[in-house]
Amino acid sequence: NAGVTQTPKFRVLKTGQSMTLLCAQDMNHEYMYWYRQDPGMGLRLIHYSVGEGTTAKGEVPDGYNVSRLKKQNFLLGLESAAPSQTSVYFCASSPRQGYHSTPSGHTGELFFGEGSRLTVL
Amino acid sequence: QQQVKQSPQSLIVQKGGISIINCAYENTAFDYFPWYQQFPGKGPALLIAIRPDVSEKKEGRFTISFNKSAKQFSLHIMDSQPGDSATYFCAASVETSGSRLTFGEGTQLTVNP
Numbered sequence: 384n385a386g387v388t389q390t391p392k393f394r395v396l397k398t399g400q401s402m403t404l405l406c407a408q409d410m411n412h413e414y415m416y417w418y419r420q421d422p423g424m425g426l427r428l429i430h431y432s433v434g435e436g437t438t439a440k441g442e443v444p445d446g447y448n449v450s451r452l453k454k455q456n457f458l459l460g461l462e463s464a465a466p467s468q469t470s471v472y473f474c475a476s477s478p479r480q481g482y483h484s485t486p487s488g489h490t491g492e493l494f495f496g497e498g499s500r501l502t503v504l
Numbered sequence: 505q506q507q508v509k510q511s512p513q514s515l516i517v518q519k520g521g522i523s524i525i526n527c528a529y530e531n532t533a534f535d536y537f538p539w540y541q542q543f544p545g546k547g548p549a550l551l552i553a554i555r556p557d558v559s560e561k562k563e564g565r566f567t568i569s570f571n572k573s574a575k576q577f578s579l580h581i582m583d584s585q586p587g588d589s590a591t592y593f594c595a596a597s598v599e600t601s602g603s604r605l606t607f608g609e610g611t612q613l614t615v616n617p
Contacts, residue, residue, distance in 0.1 A: 387547070416604075423513065425593060425607040426548070441604070473547050492538075493605065495547030 385409050389474050389496035396464045396503045404459040404499050406474030413479035415457040416441070416493065417449060419470040426473065432457055433479075464503045472499045507531050508596050510608025517615050523581040525611045527594035530575065534596040537570065538605070539579050542591045551592070552579070584615045 387408045396402055406415065413434050418426040428441030430449040438449045446468060448460045457476075461468060475493040510527045517523045529537075538553035554561045554568040554577065561568045567580040581588055591612050595605040 418607075423609055425508075425510070425609045426605075427607070428604060431604060442606075475547070492550045492553075493540075493548075495549065497545065497547050 387474055387476055387494050387496040389472075389499045391499060392497070393500050394502070396461075396501065398465060398503060400464050401460070401462050402464065402501075403461075404472055404474075404501075406457045406459070406476075406496060408455055408457075408474075408476040408494070410476060410478075410494065411454070412476035412494070413454075414477045415451065416475045416477075417447070417457065417459045418473045418475065419443065420473060420498070421470050429459065429472075461501075464501075466503045468501065469503045470501060472501060507606045508594060508608045510594050510611060512611060513609065514612045515614070517584045517613065519584065519586060519615055519617050521584050521615075523579075523584045523588070523613055523615070525579045525592055525594070525613070526576065527578065527596075527608050528574075528576045529596050531596070531598075531606075532575070533598045534606075536597045536599045537568070537577050538595050539566075539568065540593045540595060540607075542593065542610075544590075548593055581613075584613075586615045586617050589613055589615050 390405045416431040417429040420426050427443045432438050432451040435454040450458045475495045477493045508529045539551045540548035541551040542548040552563050552566050556572050565582045570577045591610050593610050594608040597605045
């Protein structure tokens with residue numbers, strides 16, 4: 384009963400390096416999201432996907448790319464890391480609205496992973 | 505622009521007291537207002553949610569009050585306990601947007617024993 388799993392949990396990069404964060408969910412959810420969390424700024428949406436093979440930009444997409452080749456996986460890439468990308472990154476998934484209810488009864492409920500802490504020096 | 509504003513940034517309450525966190529939104533198209541709770545080192549988890557067809561929703565010690573005309577909603581935690589110490593986020597979305605939540609800035613709640 385893993386839910387949403389993020390790897391790696393911690394990573395330190397130097398400016399200009401690239402890396403990929405992996406998110407995997409085992410709940411057969413249609414929608415997946417990448418958020419970043421920064422002190423005093425809440426959670427901001429980077430990119431999201433409404434189904435396998437689809438991606439879309441969120442609120443703060445610059446400097447990031449994503450791919451959803453398989454329904455259960457959502458990858459977040461940083462091609463050339465910058466210190467401003469130092470943050471905690473959260474992946475989330477949710478069922479397709481109007482079709483499924485979660486145990487709480489909320490079709491819009493997001494299920495989050497435990498986060499990936501990235502430091503860019 | 506921050507479409508959902510949350511206050512206070514931090515809150516300290518004594519055990520047994522009432523914790524109140526407030527949020528205000530700008531987009532009148534928002535029609536789903538959840539609150540998420542986050543413990544240190546964990547991801548946020550849904551706590552309680554409301555839709556604008558009701559003015560209040562209660563689940564145990566947690567209550568959302570919703571004022572559509574003022575575009576404000578708040579979370580009340582009655583009989584606050586040390587185990588409630590966490591960061592709380594309000595959020596809002598347009599349900600047809602595919603759960604694309606816009607989050608508030610977060611409130612760090614500390615409940616002292």
